[in-house]
Amino acid sequence: MLNMSEHSDRNIEVHKFYNGAIFAVCVLALVFQAFLHKYGRWSELIDLPLLVTIYFGFSRRNPISGMFLGGVIGIAQDALSHDNPIGMYGIAKTIVGYTASSIGGRIDTEHPVSRFGLIFVFFHFHQAILVITQRVLLNHSARFFSWQQLVDSLVTAAFGVLLFALLDRLRRSS
Amino acid sequence: MIDLIFRRPIFLLAIVVMAQVMLLAYQIKGDHDVRLIRYWAVALITPIERVGTWSTSKVGGAWSGYVGLHNARSENNNMHAELDELRIRNRELESRAAEAGRLEAILKFRDEHPEAQMLAAQVIGSSADPTSHTLFINRGDRDRLRVNLSVITSEGIVGKIVEVLPNTSQVLLINDKDSGVGAMFAGSRTHGVVKGSGDPEPHMEYVVNDEKVTPGEAIVTSGEDHIFPKDLPIGTVLAANPGNPFQIIRVQTAARLDRLEDVIVLLGQQQLTPLKSAATADANPSAPEKSTAAPQN
Numbered sequence: 029m030l031n032m033s034e035h036s037d038r039n040i041e042v043h044k045f046y047n048g049a050i051f052a053v054c055v056l057a058l059v060f061q062a063f064l065h066k067y068g069r070w071s072e073l074i075d076l077p078l079l080v081t082i083y084f085g086f087s088r089r090n091p092i093s094g095m096f097l098g099g100v101i102g103i104a105q106d107a108l109s110h111d112n113p114i115g116m117y118g119i120a121k122t123i124v125g126y127t128a129s130s131i132g133g134r135i136d137t138e139h140p141v142s143r144f145g146l147i148f149v150f151f152h153f154h155q156a157i158l159v160i161t162q163r164v165l166l167n168h169s170a171r172f173f174s175w176q177q178l179v180d181s182l183v184t185a186a187f188g189v190l191l192f193a194l195l196d197r198l199r200r201s202s
Numbered sequence: 203m204i205d206l207i208f209r210r211p212i213f214l215l216a217i218v219v220m221a222q223v224m225l226l227a228y229q230i231k232g233d234h235d236v237r238l239i240r241y242w243a244v245a246l247i248t249p250i251e252r253v254g255t256w257s258t259s260k261v262g263g264a265w266s267g268y269v270g271l272h273n274a275r276s277e278n279n280n281m282h283a284e285l286d287e288l289r290i291r292n293r294e295l296e297s298r299a300a301e302a303g304r305l306e307a308i309l310k311f312r313d314e315h316p317e318a319q320m321l322a323a324q325v326i327g328s329s330a331d332p333t334s335h336t337l338f339i340n341r342g343d344r345d346r347l348r349v350n351l352s353v354i355t356s357e358g359i360v361g362k363i364v365e366v367l368p369n370t371s372q373v374l375l376i377n378d379k380d381s382g383v384g385a386m387f388a389g390s391r392t393h394g395v396v397k398g399s400g401d402p403e404p405h406m407e408y409v410v411n412d413e414k415v416t417p418g419e420a421i422v423t424s425g426e427d428h429i430f431p432k433d434l435p436i437g438t439v440l441a442a443n444p445g446n447p448f449q450i451i452r453v454q455t456a457a458r459l460d461r462l463e464d465v466i467v468l469l470g471q472q473q474l475t476p477l478k479s480a481a482t483a484d485a486n487p488s489a490p491e492k493s494t495a496a497p498q499n
Contacts, residue, residue: 059250091211099218107243113229114239115222122222126215165226 043087049198054080054101062108073183075151076191077101081121082150083192085128086137087199094132098125113166120157124150140189147188151181304464311356311466318431319469321345323353325462326370335378335398335459336361341467342369350429352468358435358456359383359423360465371467375459376436377404384426385436387415393424396436396453402460403440406451415442415451431468 057076081101085094102121106114128150136142155177162168308322323339341347343366353360353373361381365372374381378398385396385406394409406421419439425432437455444450 055246055250059247059254062247063251063254092214095211095215095218099222103222103239104243104247107240108247113226115226115229119219119222119226122215122218126211161226165223166230 042089044200045087045198046200050084050097053084053195053198054097058101058104058108061105073180074187075154075180075184077105077117078121078124078151078154079147079184079188079191081125082128082147082188083195085125086132086146089129089132091126091129094125094129095122096125098122098128101125116158116161116166119161120154123157124154127153140193143189143192144185147185148181151184152177155181301463307356308464308466321347321467321469323371323465323467325465335375335381336364337373337375337462338370339373339465339467340370342367342371344368346469347371347467352430352434353465354430354434354468355457355462355465357458358437359430360457360459360462362429363467373465376455377402377459382427383430383436384424385421386424388420388422388433388435390414390419393426394451396421401452403452403454404437406439406453407448409449409451411444411447411449413449415439415449417441421453 054077057080061076081094081098084097088094088097098121099118102116102118103114105117105121106112109117128146131137131146135146137146152173156172159170159172162170305322312318312320321341323341325337326340327338328336339353347363347366349363349366351363353362359376361373361375361378363371364374376383376396376398381398381404383396384393386393390413392409392413394406396404396406398404409415417439421436421438423430423432423434423436435456437453437457440452440454442449442451
């Protein structure tokens with residue numbers, strides 16, 4: 029399902045991964061995100077499922093696979109949250125996955141500084157979609173920006189640079 | 203149609219997003235819950251979480267056990283060191299308590315004799331010669347001490363000053379063989395001289411055999427030596443035996459000469475009011491009056 033690079037009409041470099049690596053990483057990201065909540069506020073600073081969505085979007089560079097991967101991760105995150113309606117994170121991560129895959133072939137996503145900036149932007153993009161969804165569909169009062177979100181985005185971006193470097197090792201050399 | 207979707211993935215994105223929006227609307231509008239999706243997600247994730255929790259618990263337990271074992275030895279050593287320190291501290295406190303008791307006795311003695319000029323002193327050493335019964339105190343010429351001043355405790359007399367240095371003085375104890383103190387029985391008022399014999403206990407000499415002397419009888423200073431004021435306690439009779447020409451009377455000193463730490467130096471020889479210990483000894487029924495009976499064996 030995810031290996032759809034043959035449908036791309038552009039000649040771009042597509043990274044491939046070892047069998048099961050994407051599935052395992054996504055599950056582990058969800059597990060860690062749920063598991064680390066038990067150990068305090070610091071784990072909430074980092075959105076691991078979002079980082080995984082962005083990373084595989086950048087690497088696969090296929091909007092359709094990125095979209096579905098983001099959607100599945102988001103829905104699973106909704107399902108594990110117990111109080112979110114299914115689809116809230118799903119919509120946000122579907123769009124993020126699609127967007128990340130779309131721009132992955134257009135700009136450099138390998139340099140750490142570039143990765144830091146992109147993760148920072150995608151974090152707030154993801155947050156904006158969530159807020160819009162909450163306001164429009166759920167009629168909740170959610171803020172577009174807070175200083176805490178800024179801190180969270182910086183921490184997530186810094187951690188994401190390290191995580192992306194780690195995940196690069198899962199790439200299969202072609 | 204499918205080909206159009208894959209050529210223009212934005213359409214697929216719109217469809218997927220719309221589907222999720224409708225799913226959201228379904229949940230919100232009808233207050234329904236999509237239990238199946240939640241069930242699948244939980245069923246997928248919770249076994250891994252359970253393994254993670256179990257692993258974390260085991261690793262954490264093993265680690266804390268290892269660290270605990272590793273720390274136990276150093277902790278044990280620390281506790282031993284702390285115990286030793288506390289023992290030393292305890293000894294210090296006991297010593298201070300004893301010192302406080304001695305100082306209290308001196309203070310009490312001073313209060314009981316406001317007429318006497320006296321100076322408290324600490325014993326700082328003793329003679330290196332085992333046959334010589336002398337000690338050193340921490341007062342000297344700078345404290346206006348001079349030779350032949352009497353040294354006492356609240357229990358009784360100790361000796362006299364025989365050497366004065368700027369900051370220390372040497373005291374000849376009453377059990378030294380060169381010492382002699384004018385003495386008398388507190389009850390009978392029979393006079394004699396308490397002299398050192400080289401033994402721990404001094405002897406009272408020049409008491410005729412006809413004098414009735416009973417063990418426990420109190421002996422006080424007579425003041426005839428012009429060193430010790432009259433009626434200070436010297437000790438009690440330990441044993442009395444007939445001798446030639448005088449009785450041999452062993453005296454148990456009132457002051458503990460082998461455990462002296464704080465003493466009083468009397469700066470004059472004025473008469474002191476009788477001490478309580480002497481008064482107690484006076485109450486000895488065996489010596490109410492001067493007796494001419496032969497000493498007991």
